[in-house]
Amino acid sequence: MNVFITGVYTTQFGELWDRSPRALVREAVEGALQDAGCSIEDIDALYVGNMLSGMLGAQENLGAFYAEELGIHVPAFKIEGACASGGLAVHNGVLSILSGQYKRVLVVGVEKMTDHAPSHVASALMGAGSESERLAGLTFPGLYALMATYYMKQHKLTEEMLASVAVKNHYHGSLNDKAHFKKPVTIKQVLHSAPIADPLKLLDCSPISDGAAAVVLSSSSAKTSVEVMASAVATGSLGLHDRQTLTSIPASCEASAKAYKQANCTSSDIDVAEVHDCFSIAEIMALEDMGFYPAGTAGRGIAGGEVTLGSSKNLVVNTSGGLKACGHPVGATGVKQVAEIALQLRGAGGRRQVKDAQVGLTHNVGGSGAVAVVHILKK
Amino acid sequence: MNVFITGVYTTQFGELWDRSPRALVREAVEGALQDAGCSIEDIDALYVGNMLSGMLGAQENLGAFYAEELGIHVPAFKIEGACASGGLAVHNGVLSILSGQYKRVLVVGVEKMTDHAPSHVASALMGAGSESERLAGLTFPGLYALMATYYMKQHKLTEEMLASVAVKNHYHGSLNDKAHFKKPVTIKQVLHSAPIADPLKLLDCSPISDGAAAVVLSSSSAKTSVEVMASAVATGSLGLHDRQTLTSIPASCEASAKAYKQANCTSSDIDVAEVHDCFSIAEIMALEDMGFYPAGTAGRGIAGGEVTLGSSKNLVVNTSGGLKACGHPVGATGVKQVAEIALQLRGAGGRRQVKDAQVGLTHNVGGSGAVAVVHILKK
Secondary structure: OOEEEEEEEEOOOEOOOOOOHHHHHHHHHHHHHHHHOOOHHHOOEEEEEOOOHHHHHOOOOHHHHHHHHHOOOOOEEEEEEOEOHHHHHHHHHHHHHHOOOOOEEEEEEEEOOOOOOHHHHHHHHHHHOOHHHHHOOOOHHHHHHHHHHHHHHHHOOOHHHHHHHHHHHHHHHOOOOOOOOOOOOOHHHHHOOOEEEOOEEHHHEOOOOEEEEEEEEEOOOOOOOEEEEEEEEEEOOOOHHHOOOOOOOHHHHHHHHHHHHHHOOOHHHOOEEEOOOOEHHHHHHHHHHOOOOOOOOHHHHHHOOOOOOOOOOOOEEOOOOHHHHHOOOHHHHHHHHHHHHHHHHOOOOHHHOOOOOOEEEEEEEEOOOOEEEEEEEEO | OOEEEEEEEEOOOEOOOOOOHHHHHHHHHHHHHHHHOOOHHHOOEEEEEOOOHHHHHOOOOHHHHHHHHHOOOOOEEEEEEOEOHHHHHHHHHHHHHHOOOOOEEEEEEEEOOOOOOHHHHHHHHHHHOOHHHHHOOOOHHHHHHHHHHHHHHHHOOOHHHHHHHHHHHHHHHOOOOOOOOOOOOOHHHHHOOOEEEOOEEHHHEOOOOEEEEEEEEEOOOOOOOEEEEEEEEEEOOOOHHHOOOOOOOHHHHHHHHHHHHHHOOOHHHOOEEEOOOOEHHHHHHHHHHOOOOOOOOHHHHHHOOOOOOOOOOOOEEOOOOHHHHHOOOHHHHHHHHHHHHHHHHOOOOHHHOOOOOOEEEEEEEEOOOOEEEEEEEEO
């Protein structure tokens, strides 16, 4: 593709009551520019990934808003696609470079969610969902709980295996200073955490977080840059009732298939992946949908420690802690995933570095699977 | 650039209380596909231009939402940039084709505004504006009234000249069946219409409208297609207080300069233009900012009938009726402008056809000038 990631930065994720969205974006952008060794004047265009600025913040026109905040009057765009807003912003940034019109593009994802009552946030998030599910009173934990229930019955997945996703990701999060939760948890703690939507407990669910992440995309490589080998998007039905299956997300299957084709590789080439574990069941389905495990087997593999740091499978999943432990400021998540994989491929993963990672993948989902974005990056 | 517009369609604009956003989008898309002589299965990606679906409709994830509504599971994106959302969606659609990843792209702009109390809509629209102006109680009529006041003083523009913009655009709208207002008005009627924000009267202001428009972009030309010669974006400050001037919109100057360079032409090559006349003063500034008139002279030219259909200047402006008479469903406006110019260049303008139009321009603005998009199209 000849698009390179030359700089990345992720802010602290968490309940950042003393930080404004402006401050988060400034920190993420300054960090990414410094990492790329360039200045804000070198940037040709700005893509902002964000979902909730209108509904929660009464602010739109975010492209121009943040261009002004950053002191640059370049073409600027807000890309919205629910929890995949960040990944879709990266995708459009990549396309804009491939178009030849822009040479160096800044992508920033940002979300400020914890300033509002959780019920208000949960209601706003359902703005990503299907009308019928929303009117039926469903929320995202409820939707993923339906998928989990069906999956557990079909594939004999146990609650312990489900819990092992959270245990792994909290362990990884404990190695990431930027993570919302840096505390390891045990299977027992997950199983005994508050029930949210049966069979999902509190510790099966990603949190509501604040945060921002930024990446610098460039048409030319630099010393520490990684290459974008694939950037692929697919959409599926908004509602579960319109799907042939509840144990798989068709958009993830299609986006990953397109990405492997673009990168001319298979799932076996991937050394490290950030996947969309908004709920523990989501990581299990993601690993199967993208070909890392045959259907019905990822839960057992995760529980067996196969994709934990230092694993046996030559694949490590969600080194950042994933949405579960690193946190899930929705517009920032897809950008953070790309930033994390870039760090891993550069060998800059610190305590959570995957040994000799050469090829990495990111997987970002919007809604309960209405849209999926997959990126493949190479050292 | 080698991007072609192969099909266009605009729905009725107006107070469409019996039409849902879904129905408007379906009509626009079906019309554009029929015009392009292709089917929905030929489409590789969908760009949706929209501003207010979150704030007014509690619905986001609009890319996937409308992809599902249209029965296609292709990559889909919502592009938001206030009243320039439609133009920015076209721009990103153009870039996506230039990238080589997509060959045929559907761009649809949509807004449903009249189901809400006008005060609620006015407040939501200020989500495009600067925080300080919003907190000061300013609305968009107020912001443009400030510009008009300053401009009138500086350039000795009379209220009659200002009113002539509305008179011209209502005349053009009277020739457009899709227009929100199809009734010609007189200078006297404009001057005696209700004061909104001095010196702007009701008939100096574009209305709150519902509507949708769609265009099919393609990497290859077809029988009736027109070519995209330029697609350029620029941003400026959100607030008026941060500008060097109140009689010009810097983003319009910059976007048009880039567009002329891309298309290797000048303003004198343009035969027909759709410009962002959200308020009468805005059209006057737009024509000067884009080089059609020297500073301070456009009002006199418009009042003299120079850019009215059948004019002396070899340029006709806002044949659709503009935002003023055709209406301003914000996300749809920028797409409708491109659709109108495509019709003109194909000689399909009907009663409002500009004779022998060869090259056309569209100019779409977000906020009070925070972002501007200019497209140049050629027969």
